[in-house]
Amino acid sequence: MPEESAEWTGKWAAQRLKEHSEVRAVEVLAPQVLRITRTQLRPVVVSTIASARVEASTVNALLGTRQDIEFIANIPRESLWTGDAIQAAIRHRAAWGSFRDLFSATADENPNKWENREFAFFERVLRQHDRVTNVEREFDRKYVVRREALPSVSVVLLNEYDLTADHVRTARDRYGRFDIVFHSNPNGGITSDATDAAESLGAHVYMLSDLLRQLNRP
Amino acid sequence: MTLDEITRALLLDASRIATQVTDAEWYLFGSVLRSADLAADIDVLVLCNSHEDVTHVRASLTDRCVSLPLHLFLVTRQEERELGFIAGQGCMRIYPLDFPPVSDYYSG
Numbered sequence: 001m002p003e004e005s006a007e008w009t010g011k012w013a014a015q016r017l018k019e020h021s022e023v024r025a026v027e028v029l030a031p032q033v034l035r036i037t038r039t040q041l042r043p044v045v046v047s048t049i050a051s052a053r054v055e056a057s058t059v060n061a062l063l064g065t066r067q068d069i070e071f072i073a074n075i076p077r078e079s080l081w082t083g084d085a086i087q088a089a090i091r092h093r094a095a096w097g098s099f100r101d102l103f104s105a106t107a108d109e110n111p112n113k114w115e116n117r118e119f120a121f122f123e124r125v126l127r128q129h130d131r132v133t134n135v136e137r138e139f140d141r142k143y144v145v146r147r148e149a150l151p152s153v154s155v156v157l158l159n160e161y162d163l164t165a166d167h168v169r170t171a172r173d174r175y176g177r178f179d180i181v182f183h184s185n186p187n188g189g190i191t192s193d194a195t196d197a198a199e200s201l202g203a204h205v206y207m208l209s210d211l212l213r214q215l216n217r218p
Numbered sequence: 219m220t221l222d223e224i225t226r227a228l229l230l231d232a233s234r235i236a237t238q239v240t241d242a243e244w245y246l247f248g249s250v251l252r253s254a255d256l257a258a259d260i261d262v263l264v265l266c267n268s269h270e271d272v273t274h275v276r277a278s279l280t281d282r283c284v285s286l287p288l289h290l291f292l293v294t295r296q297e298e299r300e301l302g303f304i305a306g307q308g309c310m311r312i313y314p315l316d317f318p319p320v321s322d323y324y325s326g
Binding site: 050 | 255257258259269272276280283287288289292293294296301
């Protein structure tokens, strides 16, 4: 079962989920397991964790003991999910994400099938790109994009409103080397230092239209 | 947690880190200021003199980021001059409190 240091997350999430318009009640079944009774939809059991890096072992331990969990929410915002952890959740037919994701999934008929809209949009854009032949997910925010007759490129999605040098360098620490930072928030800005930081790491920062053009280039 | 409890926890971090990173300013912004009990995360901006200071602040908050859902926005003064984020987002300074107003950054 989840580590003791994460026990605060269940109560923390329950308090916030009770304010959801679709939620009638939230019962804390265990420190990190909640049953959400919804007003219009069937009840759902979810789990909360607190990990800087969510690994497959955490997901397998959690879902191996309780098959009724439909969503795992990692509450710390400064964190990542490995690709193996994501695959483990999918194998167990559970959805995964942050507390914001859980909050959105709570209004979904089948929370275990819920997908983050930012990632779903990005994956769809790649699938529809003529040059892209395959996409592999290494982390929650890092994809390796295989291209026809061109080398593969690795892309990190950053959704911060304003992108700073620290966001770029933190992404490097978390995800390793990458070629492209896709700034997926169209409303904010990118500081000069963020652009410089990316270039010093051998990468470039693009918004969507530039990213799509770049995928056609060597 | 209440806003007071969150602020007290962050003040401990700010004081601890101030021995290594001088002149950093700490702010809260976003939904935690409107309703700390219901906010999905805790938006924290730390304004630093340099990228080296930013790196130190982030490393020093590693454990805190697992015990509280902090969302860090760590910027240098140079970057903040480009963004004008503090004034634009209504950030509330929590550390230090005896310091000239933020508008001073935009006049220089």
